Amino acid sequence: MSWEIVIGLEIHVQLATKSKLFSGAKAGFGAAPNTQTTLVDLGMPGALPVFNQEALRMAVAFGTAIDAEVCKHSVFARKNYFYPDSPKGYQTSQMDHPIVGLGHLDIQLEDRSIKRIGVTRAHLEEDAGKSLHEDYDGMTGIDLNRSSTPLLEIVSEPDMRNAKEAVAYMRKMHAIVTTIGISDGNMAEGSMRCDANVSIRPKGQEKLGTRAELKNINSFKFIERAINVEVERQIDILEDGGKIVQETRLYDSDKNETRPMRSKEEANDYRYFPCPDLLPIEIDDAYIDAIRQSLPELPDQRSARFVSQLGLSEYDASVLSASRTLADYFEAVVLVCNDAKLSANWVTGELSKYMNQHNVEIDQVPVTAVHLGQLINRIMDDTINSKGAKAVFDELWNQAGEVDAIIDANGLKQVSDIGAIEAMVDDVIASSPKQVQQYADAEVEKRGKMLGFFMGQVMKASKGSANPGQVNGLLKKKLDLLC
Amino acid sequence: MTHKTLVQIAKDLAAGKYSSREITQDIIADIKARDTVYNSFISLSEDLALGQADAADARIKVGNADILTGVPFAHKDLFCTQGHTTTAASKMLANFVPPYESTVGQRLLSAGAVCVGKTNMDEFAMGSSNESSFFGAVKNPWDLNAVPGGSSGGSAAAVAAGFVPAATGTDTGGSIRQPASFCNLTGIKPTYGRVSRFGIIAYASSLDQAGPMCQTAEDAAIMLNAMAGFDEQDSTSVQQETPDFTAELNLPLHGLKVGLPKEFFGPGLNPQVAECIMAAVKEIEKLGAQIIDISLPNLELSIPAYYVIAPSEASSNLSRFDGVRYGYRCDKPENLMDLYCRTRAEGFGTEVKRRIMVGTYALSEGYYDAYYVKAQRIRRLIKDDFARALSQVDVIMGPVAPTPAFDLGSNTKDPVAMYLEDIYTLSANMAGIPAMSAPAGFVNGRPVGLHIMGNYFAEAKLLNIAHQYQQVTDWHLQTPTSNSVPVSNQEKGA
DSSP, rough: OOOOEEEEEEEEEEEESOOSSSSBEEEEEEEETTTSOOOTTTTTTTOEEEEEEOHHHHHHHHHHHHHOOOSEEEOOEEOOOOOTTTTTTTEOOOOOOOOOOOOOEEEETTOOOOOEEEEEEEEEEEOOOOEOOSSSTSOOOEOOOOOOOOEEEEEEOOOOOOOHHHHHHHHHHHHHHHTTSOOOTTTTSSSEEEEEEEEEEEETTOOOOOEEEEEEEEEEEHHHHHHHHHHHHHHHHTTTOOOOOOEEEEEETTTEEEOOOOSSSSOOOOOOOTTTTOOOOEOOOOHHHHHHHOOOOOOOHHHHHHHHTOOOOHHHHHHSSSSHHHHHHHHHHHHOOOOHHOOOOOOOIIHHHHHHTTOOOGOSSSSSHHHHEEEHHHTTSSSOOOHHHHHHHHHHHHHHEEEEEEETTTTTTOBBBHHHHHHHHHHHTTOOOHHHHHHSSSSSHHHHHHHHHHHHHHHHHTOOBOOOOHHHHHHHHHHHHHO | TTTOOOHHHHHHHHHHSSSSOOOOOOOHHHHHHHHHHHHEEEEEEHHHHHHHHHHHHHHHHTOOOOTTOOEEEEEETTTTTTTTOOOOGGGGGGOOOOOOOOOOHHHHHHTOOOEEEEOOGGGGOOOSEEEEEETOOOOOOTTTTTTSSSSSHHHHHHHHSSSEEEEEOOOSSSSTHHHHTTTOEEEOOEEEEEEEESOOOSSSTOOEEEEEESSHHHHHHHHHHHHHHTTTTOTSSOOSSSOOOTTTTOOOOTTTTEEEEEGGTTTTSOOHHHHHHHHOOOHHTTTTEEEEEEOTTTTGGGHHHHHHHHHHHHHHHHOSSSSSSSSOOSOOOOOHHHHHHHHHHHOOOOOHHHHHHHHHHHSSTTTTIIIIIIHHHHHHHHHHHHHHHHHHHHEEEEEEEEEOBBBSSSSSOOOHHHHHHTTTHHHHHTTTOEEEEEEEEEETTHHOOOOOOOOTTTTHHHHHHHHHHHHHOOOGGGGGTTSSSSHHHHHOOO
């Protein structure tokens, strides 16, 4: 049977506010347990939440950035459940009246076509603390530093049909939230993570299959792997005549498998009701418009500019604008070398290749944009040829250094001294009488191909540093004279 | 020393008749000697109080005193007091020492008031008789067989017994006014949002409001001046200028329009209580007020609606008492579920558990619309009733409770009978309007309070009326010890 995959994502974005959603404690990562807490985050008796207006501004900025409905009236609700890292016994979230309503996001598919993914809603909520199961002698430690840090939960429609689409959607969201500056987007630290609702159904069937919810996936790579391995699991079950159980599952990246989570409660009835400690959020058009006006250039706008101003192809433009850091990097390279096309080639080519090989994201690459720009400058002023450039890039990647110093130290400077090149050409011709004879015997139209041997010999003799254009011209001239 | 008003003590302190330390020591000694009878205090904060008293004496000495500087008062044990046990009258918090002070407490301390101790109450403020306290029932100083009312029963008894001139209370459905009525005190529940809830252990957040319980309207106004004010730590606190609540005390009542809702004088009302109230209304009419019959048609619905909304909020508010971070924890929990179940089963009393169960049920999937949403609609109707009535009249008067203080133990078997005690008080909390109780006579030696309700932020008006009434009556000056059998209304009116 042929199956259709249906995926919806719930993305949790930690908002980059200075303080928490409902308290004045610092909202940061990595501090000693329970040092970034106030009475509110600890759930002390009589402590009351105070809504951080900066989180509101950020949520509205997100809503306007994806052109979604921004709700003028939204309400915090309590989601009641018992868990040790939930100090109040409820999580303050939004249920019936979220801050952001219907919107959408366009993603680029592998075949370069554009697909529109529906965004159901986005709502503000506070994060829970953390249970620390190691290091406490069989006991569990509770760290409430993360308690009440602000999250924006972005819920998509089940519009994605394979894991790659889900990754493209997540990457696009990442680009938007980092571009508008509402999150640092640091997935390793959990600033952006997602739950994937995955189901399958026979192709052509309208009704959705039973879904599994894959919780807390925190890298682009894991999203793809987790969804693929979950889809395989579901297909195996259904094709063996089994049934999918609706449940939450965890992706284990070491074993590359998903497995059911220990359920917190048999049946969850969260008993949502409006939080009586917080007033409803009321905002007006002026507030929303002011935020809309102050938005920076968004990824789609940036892509359009790359085409119109820099003359990039639509494809290069969309690849380069897919992440704020990548686009910033690219533009920084252009700023140094002033050649957008060459910069695009290097960023989408050599740089991307190395990033894949070394499994790093753009913000971790060891080659700075300035160095890459300088490297491109040396190609453009004929100091090095492209082969030498790749060698310099490899050096820059593996150990720090200045472009010109690397060129000098490795003798990569392109030899454009016509006398030196002529001497090498003469040497090669003199030491290859057999090949010269073959060249002379060949028909004129086949000689071009045979030139390659002599090119190779000269470049070898120059240790790759001869200007290939000059070598080519001289060889042709001298060989033709011999024929 | 007993039964001095706050104003009298302030005058004596200013005149140097005694120091704050002296009166504080006297009061603590008096409580130690006599409170074994009433059980109005859960704990005394002697060391903290003497420190505060000394600081107050120093302020008085250098002429930097506020009217409350050096004046002793008591806190309902629902207000978190920094460094001193705050129990909410529950086993759950019997060992809880807050590292912070409530905003109200902080404001009173800043004014120089001296907190001598924490008063008894219904557990987590849930009750109308002060019989649900983990620390035992409180006895009404007017009649030891009677309840003092609840939930602020300890505060009421502490003032009525003459220990302190003032005590804080909280009122979620009548918990200041009903014990004030039962103990012959002047108590006011301000407009919702007037007084910060920060640091007061929450029962039902959308209804809770703190206020003072005193012997006179003037004392209550002075206390409220210190307690009220915008607090950025409470999002429901109202960002509005706080007036001087004593400023209007002496205004005449000429032309005041008083509404008497017929629903407050229905068949459930004890006829002798009705007589007291009508006599008080007559007195106010004599002062120049105009009496107008009005109707609050949805009053009856306030009981079922309140007993859905308050327990719903409570079920969530009390979830934090789970044995994980502070308070009571069961012995040797086997696992997490066992920790939760036994901690809460052992830590909470019957009435608290009943309300948690009711609230959990009302919020459950499938019942939420039928209960919680419907109750909120009724709340809106009640608000509208008051808006309509208060467009016709300045204030509304009636009884605070259908009966005088009832006998200890008489309602404990039947929670619904107990809930019906709140019929006249719940609606002010549902609407968020200010309301107060002022002494208005006695029935068989047990006090009766006059209920005065007004529009949002009209506390000064309510206190003005009570104060003017207290200028021509002396019910509020009666004390359990002033004469062995207080005279009844008829006798006095003669």
